[in-house]
Amino acid sequence: MLRVDNLAASYGPAQVLFDISFSVNDGEVVTLIGRNGMGKTTTIFTLMGLLPATGGAATFDGLSLAGLPPYSIAQAGIGLVPEGRQIFPTLSVEENLIATSASRFGKAQWTLNRVYDFFPSLAARKSNMGNELSGGEQQMLAIGRALMTNPKLLILDEATEGLAPMIRTEIWNCLTKLKQEGQAILVVDKHLNSLMKIADNHVVIEKGRVVWTGTSVALAADATVKQRYLQV
Amino acid sequence: MSLAVTSTSRGRHYEALPVAIFLVLALAPLAAAFGAETYLLGLFTRVMIYGIAALALDFICGYGGLVSFGHAAFVGIGAYTAGIFSAHGITDMAITLPVALLVSALFAWLTGTVCLRTKSVYFIMITLAFGQMIYFVAGSLSPYGGDDGMTLKLRSTLFGFPVLQNDRALYYAVLVFLLASYLLCRAIVASRFGRVFRGARDNPTRMATIGYDVFRYQRVAYVIAGCLGGLSGFLLANATEFVSPSFMSWQRSGELIIMVLFGGIGTLHGAIVGAAAFLLLEDMLGGITENWKLIFGPMLVLIVLFARGGLLGLTQSLWERLRRG
C-alpha cells in the first residue's frame, strides 16, 4: 500500500533524512522506532508533504507522492494523527470531527456516531471546545478526527506521549481494535512492549537512516538492536 | 526574515561604498549641471533629507526587526515644529531644532510604549495607526493652515544669522546632518547598546533569559529613530519652506519603507541609495507621464517578487555571478 524508497530530506542546509525505506501492506501495523531526534517525525512530515523530499520516492496505492501538496496526500487516503495532537482549540469536539471529515472511497465507514461509540468519553464532551479537554481526550479526538477522513492508512505520531498508563492502555486497545477491523496503521512511538504486541513489522531509524527492519518476533530475539538503537 | 542581510558577514570592500556615496554627495554641487540648475540641487537636497529618515527607519527595521509603518509621523512632527515656531516669528534653530527633536522623542516614547508591547503585524498596523493619528491632528490645526498646510516665512536662522538662506549652504548643512546621522547610527549599531538591540531581533527570549529587558532597549532605539525622523522633517520644512499634513500621510511612511527596501535592508548606507533611487525614479517617471504610479506600483510588486535584498543586494549578486564567470 505505502512504499518508501531511499527517502531523503533536509531542514534548510541540514540534511536530516538520508536513506529511509520501508513499506506498509494492507491491514498491516508497522512501527517507526528509534531514539529521540533520529528522524521519525521528520519521516512522517516528509511523507505528508509538509517537508519537501530531497531524494528518493514514496508511492501510495500506486500513486507517487513526490511533490504533491499535503492535502492531496491526505486525499489519497492517509489520515494523520500529528505529534502533539494539534487539536483545533477554537472548535468544539464535534466540529473538530466534522470539519475535515470525508469519505472518498465509497461508503463512509467512520461516521460521527461510530467515533462516539468508539470513544464514549468524546460523546460526553462533544460540545466542549478543543482546548477544554484533557491530554487523553485530546489524543482520542485527534485519532477520531483522522478516522473521520476514512483513511486507508492511519498514521499516529507519538500518540501516547505524556499520557498516563491507563489512558495509554486505552489507546493501545483502540489500535488493536482498529487492526482487527483491517485498518492499516503506521505508528511512531517509544513503548516497545506495547508496540510489539500489536505491530507486524518494525522499522528502526538511527540518524536519518533505516538500520533494521523485521517482525516483532525477530525484534524480541535481537538483543543487540534494542541495546544499540533503542535504549535510553 | 529573508530580506535581512547579515550585518557581520559583509565583505570589507563594501566599506568603499559609503565613502563613495558621501564623496559623490559632497562633490555633486561643484559639477557644472548643478551650477546652472537649482532644480537638481533641490532634488539632491531632498534625497539627503529623506535619506536621514530612511536611515533611521533602516536602523530600527534592519537591525531591530521593528517594521514601522508610521515613520513619516516623525518627519511631520519635525516639520511642523519648525513651521509653528516660524508662524510665531521664532526661527532660530538653536531653539527650534532641539524642540523639534524633543517633541519627536516624546512622541516616540509614548507611542513606542504601546507599539513595542506588540509584535510583527500588530506592530506594523499600530505604527500605521499612530502615524495616521498625527496626520489627522495636523489637518485639524486650523490656525496653522489645516489640511492645506502653511508656508514658512523664513528658513531657520542660527543665532540670528540666516545661514540656510542660500540653497547651496542648505545643501551642505543637510549633508553634514546626513553624515552625522549615518555615523551616529553606525556607531550605535556596533556599540554595546546596538549589540543588545540587534540581539533582540534575533532571539528576544534568549536575550531576556540572559538578563536584558528587551522592551526598554527597543524603546530607546525607537526614540533615537524618531529623533532622526524629526531632524529630517525639520530640514524638509526648511528646504521646501512649506509644511503640510501630506508630509506625514501613510503613503509617505510606505515610501520610506520602499526606500529602505530599495537600498537593501540592514546596511544603513543602503537607505541613502534607496532614497536617491526612489526620488530620482519618481522624478524621472514623473517626467515621462503624470500617471507614473501606474508604472511604479507594478514595479514594486515585481521587485518584491523577484529582487530580494534590494538594489544593493541585486548588484551584489550580479557582481558575484559575474566574478564567478
Next chain:
Amino acid sequence: MSLTLLIVQTLNGLQFGVLLFLIAAGLTLVFGVMDFINLAHGVQYMLGAYLAVMFYALTGNFLIALVLALAAALLLGLLLEFTVFRHLYDRDHLEQVIATFGIILFLNQGVKVVWGAAPLSLPIPDMFAGTIVLSPGILYPIWRLMIIGAGLAVALILYLLVSRTRVGMLVRAGATHARIVSALGIDIRRLFMIVFGFGTMLAAFAGVMIAPILSVEPGMGDSVLILAFVVIVIGGIGSMRGAFIAALLIGLVDTLGRSFSIDILRLIMPPSPARTVGPAIASMLIYVLMALVLYFRPAGLFPAKGR
C-alpha cells in the same frame, strides 16, 4: 448638545461602524487564515463604489448595478489573488506590505485614469430616498438606516457562516492550525480563495452602499483601510466577533467625538481655544482608544490565536 442631535449622531456612528465592519471582516479573515497582511483591501471598497457608479450609468437600476459591481469586484479580486497575492503568502510581512502598497498606487492611479480625478456620485434609489420620522422632531435619512440594516444583516449571515457551516469551521481551524488542516485533506489555498473572494465582495458591498452619501473619488479606500486595521487590532486579529464589536465602538467614538468634542471642551475652557483644540482631540480619540486597549490587552479584545 441636544438629545435629538445625540440620537442622530449615535445612528450615524452606528452606520459608520457597520461600514467599518464590512471592510474589517474580510481583512481579519484573510489575515487569520493566511497570515497575510493585505493593504490593498481598501481599494476593493473604492472599486465597489466606482463599479456601482459605472453600472448604474449603464443600466439606470441600482439593484442591477449593485449585483454587477459585486461580481466585477469579485473577479478583479480573484485576478489579483491569482497573479500576485498567492505568491506572497510565504513571504514576510514587510514584503507583503510593499507589494500590496504597490497595488494600491497602481489602482488608485488607474481609477483616476479611467474615471477621472473629480468626485463622482451615485443617486440614492428612489425607494429609499428622503427621510423618516423616528420620533416627533427627529428626521433621519432612510438610506443610512438601510446601511445599518444591511450591515447588521451581513454580520448575522457572517456569524452563521462562521459558526455553523463547514467552511466556517475550517476557517476557524485554519486560523490556528493551517498546516494540520491541510494535512487532513483540505486544500487550504482553495479555502483561502473562497475567504478572500468573500472578503473582497464585502468590501465592495460597503463601497456600493456608501457611494450614494459619500463622494466617490480616487484614494477613498485608504483612510478607511487604516481604520479597518485599527478595528481588527482592537478586536483581535482573526476574530469576527472582535471585529464587529470594535467596528461599532470605533464608529460611535469617532462620530460622537467629532460632533461633541467642542461642546464638551467648552465646559472646561473658553470657546475660542475649544474650537481649535476640539477637532484635534476628536481626531485622536480612536487612536487613544486603541492605545488603551492594546496597553492592557496586547493581542486585542478577543485574541483568536494562541492557546
Next chain:
Amino acid sequence: MAEPVPNPVLRIENLRKSFGGLVVTDGVSLDINAGELHAVIGPNGAGKTTLINQISGTLEPSSGAIYLNGDDITALPPNRRAERGLARSFQITSVLPRFSALENVALAVQARSGSSYQFIGRADRESALNDAAMQALTEVSLDSRADILAAHLSHGEKRALELAIALAMQPKLLLLDEPMAGTGPKESERLIVVLQRLKGRFAMMLVEHDMNAVFALADRISVLTYGRILASGAPAAVRADPAVMTAYLGEELE
C-alpha cells in the same frame, strides 16, 4: 551527597500550571541546594520543559511559588531572574544565529558588567568582554570556533555554546533543558565531561533523557510523570523504586 541546607538555592512550592483543561504541572514542590546537581527525568510530555519555563520566567504559573536564594521570584520577568543569577539552556537550541560564538557569549558577559546603554565605542573590541567570553568558550572547549557565526556551528557545538552563554552569566543556578538532545554519542560524552567539570560551582537542574548522563552526573533525581513528582531521592534509591521502574524506567529500559 549534598547536605540538606536550611536555605536552598531554588525552592519550588506547590507549583501548578494548566492550559485550558490540560494540567501540565500538578502541584510540584522541590528544592535544589547549593552546589547540587538535581536531575529531573520523566517521559516526554511529563511537563519537564513547562516546569523549566516557569522557573526561568518565560511561562507564568497558575499557582504556587518559586524562591531563588530565599526570595520570592514568582512574579519577576525572565530578565530580572537572570540578574539574580538564574541561567538556562534551551531544549531547542536558542542562540543568536547572526552573531559569532564569541559575540553570543560576550552579550551574556555584557549583561553582567556595566551598563548596556552605551551608544558609542565598539562593543566587539572591548577586551574585558571578549576575554571573559573567551574563557567561557574555553571551558566548553569551543574556543577554537569563537569567530564562527552561531548559525554555522554544528548541533553539538551549539549545545556547547548554550552552556558557555550560561557560564558567562556567572549563575547561582543553572537550568539545563535536555542539553544532550539530538547530540551523537561522542558529543554527549564530551558534554558529560564538561558538566562534570562544572559540577559543584553552582546549583544545577538537569532535565535529560540520556540516562547515562543523568546517572553519571546527578546528586539527586526527581521523576516527573503527568505533571507530578513520582519519586525523588538519591540515584540508587530512584533506580530501585518499583513505582519508577514501572512508570518510566521499566518501560524505557525494558
